Amino acid sequence: MAKKVDFDTPALSEYLQIPVLQEGSMAHSSPFVAKPDHQEALNFPGELVENWHDQAIAKMEDLSKTSRSFSLFLDICVHCGSCTDKCHYFLGTADPKNMPVARQELLRSVYRRYFTFAGKYFPNLVGAKDLTRETLDEWHSYFHQCSECRRCSVFCPYGIDTAEITMAARDILDAVGYGQKYDNEILGKVLKIGNNLGLPGPALKATLEDLEEDLEDDTDLPIRMPLNEKGADVLLITPSADFFAEPHIDGLLGYAKVFHQAGISWTMSDYASEGANFGMFIGNYPTMKKVAERIRTAALELGVKRVIVGECGHAWRVAYSFWNTLAGTGHGAAADDKYAQMLQKQLDPRYPAPQHIIEFTYDLLQRNALKIDKSANDHRTVTFHDSCNVARGTGMGGIERGQFILPREVIKAVVNNYVEMDSSTMFEETYCCGGGGGLLTDDLMELRVKGAMPRMNALKKVFDDEGVDTLAAICAICKSQFSKVLPFYDMPMDMITSVHQLVGDALVFENND
Amino acid sequence: MLTGLFAILFYVATVILVVGVAKRIAAYWRTPAPLKIPTMPAPRTQGGMLYRMGREVVLFESLFRSNKWIWIFGWVFHMALFLVLLRHGRYFQESPWFLTEIVQPFGKYGGIAMVAGLGGLWARRFLVERIRYISTPSDHLMLLLLIGIGMSGVMMTFVAHTDIVALKHFMTGLMVFDWKPLPADPVLIAHLSLVIILMVVFPISKLMHAPGIFFSPTRNQIDDSREKRHIAPWAAEMEK
Numbered sequence: 109m110a111k112k113v114d115f116d117t118p119a120l121s122e123y124l125q126i127p128v129l130q131e132g133s134m135a136h137s138s139p140f141v142a143k144p145d146h147q148e149a150l151n152f153p154g155e156l157v158e159n160w161h162d163q164a165i166a167k168m169e170d171l172s173k174t175s176r177s178f179s180l181f182l183d184i185c186v187h188c189g190s191c192t193d194k195c196h197y198f199l200g201t202a203d204p205k206n207m208p209v210a211r212q213e214l215l216r217s218v219y220r221r222y223f224t225f226a227g228k229y230f231p232n233l234v235g236a237k238d239l240t241r242e243t244l245d246e247w248h249s250y251f252h253q254c255s256e257c258r259r260c261s262v263f264c265p266y267g268i269d270t271a272e273i274t275m276a277a278r279d280i281l282d283a284v285g286y287g288q289k290y291d292n293e294i295l296g297k298v299l300k301i302g303n304n305l306g307l308p309g310p311a312l313k314a315t316l317e318d319l320e321e322d323l324e325d326d327t328d329l330p331i332r333m334p335l336n337e338k339g340a341d342v343l344l345i346t347p348s349a350d351f352f353a354e355p356h357i358d359g360l361l362g363y364a365k366v367f368h369q370a371g372i373s374w375t376m377s378d379y380a381s382e383g384a385n386f387g388m389f390i391g392n393y394p395t396m397k398k399v400a401e402r403i404r405t406a407a408l409e410l411g412v413k414r415v416i417v418g419e420c421g422h423a424w425r426v427a428y429s430f431w432n433t434l435a436g437t438g439h440g441a442a443a444d445d446k447y448a449q450m451l452q453k454q455l456d457p458r459y460p461a462p463q464h465i466i467e468f469t470y471d472l473l474q475r476n477a478l479k480i481d482k483s484a485n486d487h488r489t490v491t492f493h494d495s496c497n498v499a500r501g502t503g504m505g506g507i508e509r510g511q512f513i514l515p516r517e518v519i520k521a522v523v524n525n526y527v528e529m530d531s532s533t534m535f536e537e538t539y540c541c542g543g544g545g546g547l548l549t550d551d552l553m554e555l556r557v558k559g560a561m562p563r564m565n566a567l568k569k570v571f572d573d574e575g576v577d578t579l580a581a582i583c584a585i586c587k588s589q590f591s592k593v594l595p596f597y598d599m600p601m602d603m604i605t606s607v608h609q610l611v612g613d614a615l616v617f618e619n620n621d
Numbered sequence: 622m623l624t625g626l627f628a629i630l631f632y633v634a635t636v637i638l639v640v641g642v643a644k645r646i647a648a649y650w651r652t653p654a655p656l657k658i659p660t661m662p663a664p665r666t667q668g669g670m671l672y673r674m675g676r677e678v679v680l681f682e683s684l685f686r687s688n689k690w691i692w693i694f695g696w697v698f699h700m701a702l703f704l705v706l707l708r709h710g711r712y713f714q715e716s717p718w719f720l721t722e723i724v725q726p727f728g729k730y731g732g733i734a735m736v737a738g739l740g741g742l743w744a745r746r747f748l749v750e751r752i753r754y755i756s757t758p759s760d761h762l763m764l765l766l767l768i769g770i771g772m773s774g775v776m777m778t779f780v781a782h783t784d785i786v787a788l789k790h791f792m793t794g795l796m797v798f799d800w801k802p803l804p805a806d807p808v809l810i811a812h813l814s815l816v817i818i819l820m821v822v823f824p825i826s827k828l829m830h831a832p833g834i835f836f837s838p839t840r841n842q843i844d845d846s847r848e849k850r851h852i853a854p855w856a857a858e859m860e861k
């Protein structure tokens with residue numbers, strides 16, 4: 109259980125320091141355990157099962173048959189140490205178990221013991237360990253100190269991705285009835301109601317109507333926020349945080365303005381009113397598939413030709429990399445693949461499926477289809493944070509490195525003052541915000557603040573030296589996390605901004621009707 | 622006696638190595654990667670992927686980006702090992718292949734470079750706190766084993782030459798099941814014994830990283846998830 113602890117915010121420095129190891133410094137950090145109803149809603153046992161030992165081993169056996177990365181990554185690590193200083197949680201906490209290879213080792217030691225010759229007969233030699241009740245507690249703690257950001261996989265000579273190991277470990281914990289409350293409770297809501305907030309259809313409708321009024325007050329134009337409109341061209345799938353949280357909501361208003369000016373008919377869906385898919389965070393394929401299938405169902409029912417995804421990092425990873433696999437939401441299924449063909453026949457082949465809102469806006473900007481007044485953002489000096497899932501888990505624009513190029517091009521098209529943070533903390537080497545991967549919960553506040561340190565370090569430099577006052581991002585989790593942790597590092601919480609707020613602010617509407 | 626013992630040990634070790642590695646590879650081959658997980662940005666074509674994998678295998682690109690010290694020691698060790706292995710081809714071929722010929726002069730010094738690289742890697746296991754923390758006894762033993770092989774080899778090249786003509790007869794004889802006497806040189810015996818141990822532990826140890834990297838989905842997948850549907854057979858079952 110997470111204890112209430114006082115903690116010190118890590119100090120920022122000119123150059124990022126690799127800390128001296130402090131063993132056990134984060135051993136107390138563990139998120140709340142899922143309640144039986146959270147677990148059962150996802151078909152996991154309600155509480156820790158009696159034969160957890162055998163169940164866990166059986167689950168590992170199962171994983172080694174269904175996912176190559178599981179046994180491959182556990183087999184081939186050579187303990188070279190290349191990844192040891194690459195994790196923001198290690199850099200921020202100094203706990204050696206937050207070094208990626210040491211995190212993997214928590215699972216690897218058990219895998220070795222039960223599944224390898226060396227571990228069965230020479231456990232001490234290869235660091236193999238029996239699975240005990242304490243092991244499960246340690247897993248619950250340290251596999252919830254990984255945001256599945258994949259930064260370590262960039263630097264591993266074999267591409268070993270600790271995120272895959274974390275997902276597997278969480279899947280095992282869920283299978284024995286020892287899940288995490290925050291993630292599983294949210295998944296229950298999306299599967300029952302359609303979004304992570306548990307906001308039912310009528311409430312969503314009312315919210316959107318309020319927003320339409322705000323837009324009308326602001327622009328004198330009837331800019332719409334359509335819901336469940338059959339026959340629209342575009343289905344917009346956006347994280348539900350966009351409906352109520354700051355600064356997310358201004359991003360949503362930005363999308364609406366872009367759609368309005370482009371004159372493209374679009375709609376949202378209350379059945380699929382969630383872009384986020386926490387099924388990825390818990391590494392559970394069937395759950396992830398169920399959440400993704402809601403979007404497929406909505407797209408089929410509404411008869412849309414395109415699916416566009418709003419600003420959300422892991423949602424974009426799931427959409428870009430997994431939707432086609434999970435629900436056939438993409439292109440290029442085999443002719444005899446009936447399941448996928450059903451939707452793919454309906455989607456317009458001229459557009460990528462799914463498409464990111466940044467790709468959509470970028471395309472309009474390229475064609476000069478938007479009227480922009482950059483000076484509307486002249487009171488700002490903007491920097492952009494590459495969200496880890498976008499950077500290391502997706503692409504944009506159909507070109508290599510598009511996920512870095514397109515957002516910057518969009519920002520530069522609507523903003524005059526743009527500054528880049530230190531490149532060793534950006535692009536595919538970007539540091540996580542500290543709150544990704546299903547950790548955005550108050551019971552992990554210490555971890556979140558400490559894990560944000562490397563990003564804050566780079567941000568503070570441009571904040572002090574270049575007068576940056578706006579941090580733009582395209583991830584709902586990054587936005588929430590930054591508004592929480594910025595004050596710990598003496599920066600204003602409201603400097604975090606949606607990219608589409610910048611776009612929306614710069615759009616010029618000539619009121620000639 | 623000695624000849625018979627080593628002949629049998631070599632056969633057994635070869636069978637363990639070949640069968641063991643083949644079994645692991647078959648398991649990797651059979652097990653699907655259910656999702657597209659290339660570490661982005663990733664190549665968008667098959668050719669681009671092969672180029673990325675090539676850079677990874679030949680230049681250790683990710684390691685280079687990460688840590689120059691580990692890279693220099695690791696890269697020197699592996700490249701030297703590669704030269705040395707090529708050079709050893711002469712013990713297995715009646716008339717050496719041209720590549721085996723070409724590397725003879727460099728290969729000679731390869732042994733020294735190999736031991737130097739291994740020494741650097743081993744030093745890091747003691748000197749760098751983070752790497753000391755993650756090192757297991759087997760990590761140390763593996764380095765010791767390789768250094769032992771390298772040192773005994775270097776000894777025979779530069780200090781106490783062994784009868785390589787007799788050795789060649791023994792080796793080529795082994796391959797056609799016609800046993801020729803093995804020279805009873807203690808350094809050679811030590812060298813060969815350590816090599817036999819290495820062959821036996823290969824399939825059950827982290828040495829599997831050598832074939833394993835080619836199966837790593839984060840490196841061998843292509844960025845085409847929106848254009849082509851990727852699906853594992855067990856996942857396709859869920860849609861029926």
Ligand code: SF4
Nearest residue numbers: 195254255257258260
């Ligand atoms: S995936 Fe990210 S958070 Fe997890 S161990 Fe690797 S670097 Fe750390």
Ligand code: SF4
Nearest residue numbers: 185186188189191264
């Ligand atoms: S970089 Fe890869 S091989 Fe090296 S210790 Fe980390 S996970 Fe293991």
